[in-house]
Amino acid sequence: MTNIPDGKMPETPTMSDVARRAGVSAMTVSRALKEGSHVSKETRERIMQAVNELGYVLDQSAGSLSSRRTGFIAAIIPSINNSNFSDTARGITDALEETGLQLLLGYTNYSVEREEELIEAMLRRRPEGIILTGGSHTPKGRRMLEQAGIPVIETWDRPSQPIDKVVGFSNGEAMELLVETLAAKGYRRFGYIGGTTARDTRGSQRRAGFVCALERLNLPADRLISFGVPPISMEQGAQAVVNMLERWPDTQVVLCVSDLSAFGALMECQRRGMKVPEDIAIAGFGDYEIAACCHPRMTTINVDCYGIGRQAALKLTQAIQGVGKPEALTVTDFRVIEREST
Amino acid sequence: MTNIPDGKMPETPTMSDVARRAGVSAMTVSRALKEGSHVSKETRERIMQAVNELGYVLDQSAGSLSSRRTGFIAAIIPSINNSNFSDTARGITDALEETGLQLLLGYTNYSVEREEELIEAMLRRRPEGIILTGGSHTPKGRRMLEQAGIPVIETWDRPSQPIDKVVGFSNGEAMELLVETLAAKGYRRFGYIGGTTARDTRGSQRRAGFVCALERLNLPADRLISFGVPPISMEQGAQAVVNMLERWPDTQVVLCVSDLSAFGALMECQRRGMKVPEDIAIAGFGDYEIAACCHPRMTTINVDCYGIGRQAALKLTQAIQGVGKPEALTVTDFRVIEREST
DNA sequence: CCTATTTATGTTATCGCTATCATCGAAAGG
């Protein structure tokens, strides 16, 4: 907190204070603090000195009211605790770094209602663009986004009716690819661990992809264990694999909605003295750090979380600055990473 | 983006537009949109209808300029990808939820220079309070914080010269406690894995605590393996333990600066056919989800990351609202969680 | 040397909202 030496004003100084001290107009101060505007060297130095002496910090709220540019980008992710999504957030921030745009980050805890609230809270700050996770929103949320008059990017998915622009991939296809890859290795009795709730859209799509791929291969697709609502934990994976083994002890390979549950399953199997992949194979989704490091190392799908964020932010800044015409759809890569667990 | 049905104005509506439509003054609209102000029921309904019809969303930048309250809280953490810190961020957001304050989150990548930039970027937004991680800042950063005239909370540490208020614990003491606990179990030949760089202050403090505790116990404290700059990865832990075993093959127990490196070490040991804890014991720091779930489950120190965030945010809102006089120092709990890895 | 252009600075008018004070009618109190 400020310490106020008696008579002095405790108020944070304004641009006029700086201007007065430097003997110029406020406008000149404004220019001096902005890159690439014409201010003579001496004036600029005098102003900078005044700025330092007063400890002046530009008030961007005021600035953005007048310039009609807030310098904010909003991003809404399901969870900051999930490293897949925080990687995306990191990709966004990194891409934004040079543009001077600042990230307003919110997380929904996988709830569309919460997302709706967040959308409104964010729009109140008049972001210049907004990045969402997934393509499911409440009708009101959707309407607000459409009316906001700013570019919107949906990520981590390929919505059938995008609001505006998309940077994502098909979670279903990715899972299908994984099934096919494993089937090609000779596995036949597949199990799946992952939620079914409408809440986790990407989870449901992965599961649908699992079923779809097996049906196409004429293999049974009924070994499905679901657990509660997201966020999915490692521990849930451990419980689920127990469940799976009780119901279908001869399961050869278990695919999980995420590396986190896959890891929980893997550890639980080891705890029970089962060998992975000899007794049972396990694969995850997301290529989290843990998948590359655990023992045995985990087969999974890499989905370029960081790149999703980065590309979304780039597309957004393109749209904002009106530089070129950004593609409406960017499909991001995913690829199977075969490791020791299968 | 907005679709503009020819003649219509594409501009986002303002409060005056709503006022005109509802047949009241802008001030009344402002009141109607704010909780606990006197507006008659009929008027409020009329206004809300106008709000919905126009799709009006309050402009908080303009509002905060006038009310001199931005509704922002800034928080700066080293990394969003580290679940310890993202837990803290979650604690902050959750505690803020009811207050209507919004979080401006930034991450430093463990760089104080970056922290300084972030502090300035944040202060430009005129947050009503700011939460920092750790007690090391650049002189300029420190000065800016002192002059900002807002409550400042340093967390995750116990700085010797706090700027304002503190919510944290001594990383050194926590590590000492872990050493003592394990020494009491009979371990004698301790090794430590973790960085030394000034960059990771908390890491250095933990290491100092390790050395300090061993010296007090008259045990050798020279088995130290350091690795590069943070963020610390699992893989680094794996490499470090190899290094440790080469130099001091008879090490009984390895303490790591974080559960993540501890996990990497644990997996690497298993990969090499060593049994944990029989051949070598391993302990981490932070009580990440992985520590409770891996096999064998990992001994570690729980440090209530979420609680740090929560308490910091509570203290901050107290200071902002001037309700009571918040304590300058809150020492948060830490405790050893003994599990199977030691 | 004079006009055309550029550079450096100032003036003014908002940006969209809310604090503050003012107003007016209705309910409450004696």
Add this chain to the structure above:
DNA sequence: CCTTTCGATGATAGCGATAACATAAATAGG
């Protein structure tokens, strides 16, 4: 029934910056 209080609303004036236009001085061009 008259004063007092309160509740509902409006009018006005900024908040602290910047856009836009204006002006004066400096430089360039012929």
